[in-house]
Amino acid sequence: MELGLKGKVALVPASSKGIGRGVAKVLAAEGCKVVVSSRDQDSISKARDTVVKETGNKDVYSVKADLAVKADVDRLVDQATSKFGTIDILAYNTGPPKPGTFADLTDVDWEQGVKLLLMSAVWLTKQVVPQMVQKKWGRLIYITSSALRQPVPNLVLSNTVRLSLAGLSKSLSLEYGSKGITSNGIMQGHILTDRQRQVAKDISSRSGKSVDEAMKQMLQDVPAGRYGLPEEVGYLVAFLASEKASYINGTMLSIDGGLMRSVF
Numbered sequence: 248m249e250l251g252l253k254g255k256v257a258l259v260p261a262s263s264k265g266i267g268r269g270v271a272k273v274l275a276a277e278g279c280k281v282v283v284s285s286r287d288q289d290s291i292s293k294a295r296d297t298v299v300k301e302t303g304n305k306d307v308y309s310v311k312a313d314l315a316v317k318a319d320v321d322r323l324v325d326q327a328t329s330k331f332g333t334i335d336i337l338a339y340n341t342g343p344p345k346p347g348t349f350a351d352l353t354d355v356d357w358e359q360g361v362k363l364l365l366m367s368a369v370w371l372t373k374q375v376v377p378q379m380v381q382k383k384w385g386r387l388i389y390i391t392s393s394a395l396r397q398p399v400p401n402l403v404l405s406n407t408v409r410l411s412l413a414g415l416s417k418s419l420s421l422e423y424g425s426k427g428i429t430s431n432g433i434m435q436g437h438i439l440t441d442r443q444r445q446v447a448k449d450i451s452s453r454s455g456k457s458v459d460e461a462m463k464q465m466l467q468d469v470p471a472g473r474y475g476l477p478e479e480v481g482y483l484v485a486f487l488a489s490e491k492a493s494y495i496n497g498t499m500l501s502i503d504g505g506l507m508r509s510v511f
């Protein structure tokens with residue numbers, strides 16, 4: 248199936264590794280011009296080079312930006328727009344929040360969590376939507392977490408703040424659906440990245456199990472019996488970004504190997 252993404256400009260923040268880099272790779276392979284970003288110049292430049300090498304697409308541009316800092320987010324969009332002229336696709340991804348239970352987290356942690364998991368999406372969306380309205384075409388895709396449907400132990404910030412992205416995405420689908428823009432979200436389960444290894448280490452330190460055992464334990468509830476791959480999230484993003492998905496609007500899609508048991 249031809250997705251028709253050649254030449255579209257995609258912004259994929261938080262993409263020096265893990266899910267973001269997997270998404271950037273798939274979009275670059277589909278012929279998009281891709282902007283990648285993270286807080287560390289060296290890592291994001293290396294990620295850019297890796298994506299170019301893996302896909303043969305040289306239209307990949309890296310920007311250093313901390314998504315929890317508004318000035319960085321504004322600069323990210325400015326630089327992306329200067330480089331490629333416009334942004335057609337926002338494949339929103341962000342860094343993992345601080346882990347912890349309710350008792351562990353301070354007010355400062357909550358404020359930082361809200362900036363990282365919610366305000367970054369608001370800031371980015373505010374910047375890219377006017378361009379999309381002008382072109383009468385745009386794709387807003389919010390990569391969130393299965394935590395929207397089922398809280399994850401020891402990740403209270405994620406369980407709480409990320410839910411707001413479902414409200415944001417749905418509201419945007421209503422407000423901009425008639426303007427050629429779709430807004431959808433993705434709720435991924437266990438995807439094999441450094442973040443999953445960090446969660447496994449955390450379980451290991453609290454339970455006395457080895458990290459390998461903790462990694463296996465996390466798969467117990469996954470009917471597919473394996474971790475998902477960052478590129479598999481990328482394939483879903485690519486489809487949602489395509490013209491073929493223009494009638495998919497205002498929905499949150501799971502990609503979790505069957506982890507969630509609820510029927511809807």
Ligand SMILES: NC(=O)c1ccc[n+]([C@@H]2O[C@H](COP(=O)([O-])OP(=O)(O)OC[C@H]3O[C@@H](n4cnc5c(N)ncnc54)[C@H](OP(=O)(O)O)[C@@H]3O)[C@@H](O)[C@H]2O)c1
Pocket residue numbers: 260261262263264265266267284285286287290291312313314315340341342343344363390391392393394435436437438439440441442443
């Ligand atoms: N992996 C999973 O199974 C899973 C499941 C559900 C939800 N999630 C969520 O999905 C997102 C991506 O997860 P992942 O597994 O790909 O994580 P990862 O492998 O740890 O990668 C995180 C990426 O985000 C960047 N980043 C971190 N903080 C940032 C910030 N403040 N500003 C800009 N970039 C930042 C990192 O680069 P720098 O450190 O260089 O900034 C890195 O490129 C996270 O929000 C995670 O919580 C993951």
